Amino acid sequence: MRYFDCHSHFSTKAGLHHATQEDYEQAQRVFKRKRSFETEEQMAQGFRSRNVRTILDIYRTWRLTDEDEIRASNDYAIDFALKNPDIVYGNWLAINPAMKDFWLKEYARLAAKKPGFLGFCQSQNSLGYPASDPIWDPFYKLSIDIGAPVLIMTGLTGIGQGMPGGKGIILEDGHPRHVDRVAARYPELKILAGRPAWPWQDDMIAVLLHKANVSYEVHGWSPKYFTPALKKEIGWRLQDRVMFGWDWPTLTLERLLEDWRSLGYTDEVYEKVFYRNAEAFFPGAAPK
Numbered sequence: 001m002r003y004f005d006c007h008s009h010f011s012t013k014a015g016l017h018h019a020t021q022e023d024y025e026q027a028q029r030v031f032k033r034k035r036s037f038e039t040e041e042q043m044a045q046g047f048r049s050r051n052v053r054t055i056l057d058i059y060r061t062w063r064l065t066d067e068d069e070i071r072a073s074n075d076y077a078i079d080f081a082l083k084n085p086d087i088v089y090g091n092w093l094a095i096n097p098a099m100k101d102f103w104l105k106e107y108a109r110l111a112a113k114k115p116g117f118l119g120f121c122q123s124q125n126s127l128g129y130p131a132s133d134p135i136w137d138p139f140y141k142l143s144i145d146i147g148a149p150v151l152i153m154t155g156l157t158g159i160g161q162g163m164p165g166g167k168g169i170i171l172e173d174g175h176p177r178h179v180d181r182v183a184a185r186y187p188e189l190k191i192l193a194g195r196p197a198w199p200w201q202d203d204m205i206a207v208l209l210h211k212a213n214v215s216y217e218v219h220g221w222s223p224k225y226f227t228p229a230l231k232k233e234i235g236w237r238l239q240d241r242v243m244f245g246w247d248w249p250t251l252t253l254e255r256l257l258e259d260w261r262s263l264g265y266t267d268e269v270y271e272k273v274f275y276r277n278a279e280a281f282f283p284g285a286a287p288k
Contacts, residue, residue, distance in 0.1 A: 001270070004278035004285065005054040006217035007092070007151070007194060008248040011046075013037045014076055015056075040080060047087040050253050052246065053285075055090050055117065056081070062096045062123050070102075074110055081115040089285055090117025092151050096127060097135045104138065111146075117282060119143065121151045121194075130173040132181040140186050147283060149190035151217075152179050154197035154204060176204040183211040190281070194245070195220045201227045208233075208241055215281055219245020224259045234273065235265050243278045 010016055016037075038046070047054055058077045064070050074093070081088040093110075095103045111118055120139045122131045129135050131152045143150045154174050159167060176197050183191055191214045197204035198221075208214055216238065223231070234242050246253055260270070279286040 001051070002275050003050070003052045003244060003246070003253070004089070004275040004282075005047075005052050005219075005246040005248070006192065006243050006278055007057055007219040007245040008054045009057050009250070010077070010080075011036075011038045011043050011249040012040055015043075015080070040083075044080075044084045044087060046248070047084075052253065053087055053089050054246065054248075055092055055119075055282075056088060057092045057121060058094050060094055062094045062127055065096075065099070067102055071106065071109075074106065078110055078113050078115040082113070085116060088116065089282065090115065090119065092119055092121035094121045094123055095139065097129055097133075097139060098127075100135075100138055104142065107142065117148070117285075119148045119150055121153070123153060128170070128173070130175075131178040132185075136182075140182065140189055143190075144186060144188045147190075149192050149281065151192050151194050152182065153194045154179060155195050155200065156198055157195075176200050176207045179204075179214060180207045180211065183207070183214050187213055189213060191215070192217055192243070192281070196226060196230065198227065201230050205229060205233055205238070208238055215241045215243065215277070217243040217245045217278075219247040220250065222251070222256060222259045223263055231263060234263075235269050239269050239272055240277060242273055243281065244274050 056077060058074060061070050061073050064073070077091050081091060093103070093107065097103070107118065107120075120143060122136055122139075140150060154176055156171065157169065157174065159169060174197070176193070179191060179193050182189065191211075193204060193207070193214055193216050196218050204216070208216055218226070218230075226234075246256065260273075265273075
């Protein structure tokens with residue numbers, strides 16, 4: 001079996017340099033897994049030895065305002081992709097839409113390096129702009145023009161979870177209604193909704209059934225914690241629309257695969273979820 005991972009992060013110190021000590025401690029507390037850093041070689045080998053090809057989220061550049069720092073972070077990620085095209089299909093750009101002019105120019109600069117896939121990640125409730133806010137429209141329009149899917153986060157986020165005030169994050173900004181509105185406004189836009197949309201999972205299923213331009217990747221959760229409705233739909237009406245997300249280094253692949261296998265789907269469904277659906281969704285992702 002091969003695996004197409006729709007969403008993971010760097011596990012190198014340079015790839016996570018935006019994170020604070022509080023961020024590390026928060027992730028360890030929420031996901032019950034101690035974080036440790038790897039070298040670039042170790043990280044690449046981890047994906048390669050497991051037969052995984054990934055899209056890496058350029059971690060939290062949306063929280064940065066220094067343009068030189070953002071460029072340096074992006075260049076680090078792009079360099080890793082260029083050196084490891086067999087395991088890195090591309091990168092999600094974690095943007096701040098309030099810096100529109102910078103990010104549109106930055107996308108063009110990075111694309112000129114030809115590092116593989118580049119797409120925008122709408123970081124849900126972390127910035128205070130839900131996906132349906134018109135501030136995102138220039139990025140949706142560019143994505144349509146270049147034929148690149150966008151990633152829109154949904155549901156509960158581990159950022160701020162269990163903290164007083166949740167670090168100011170409004171969970172409702174991640175409600176699937178925002179995905180629904182964007183999909184209706186831009187029917188030409190290919191949308192990948194990210195993360196199980198709990199506690200609004202049934203709402204997300206309704207959006208997926210209604211909007212043909214929306215698909216779903218389920219990183220960040222063990223499938224054993226999916227709602228009964230989602231577990232059923234993965235083997236039924238949504239078997240061609242749901243895609244695998246590892247969320248390295250938050251979760252281990254071995255644990256995820258064991259939990260996926262425990263759900264008892266057919267081999268055909270597992271092949272679709274683990275790689276076939278993503279390879280059909282992303283331009284040029286299928287092996288030649």
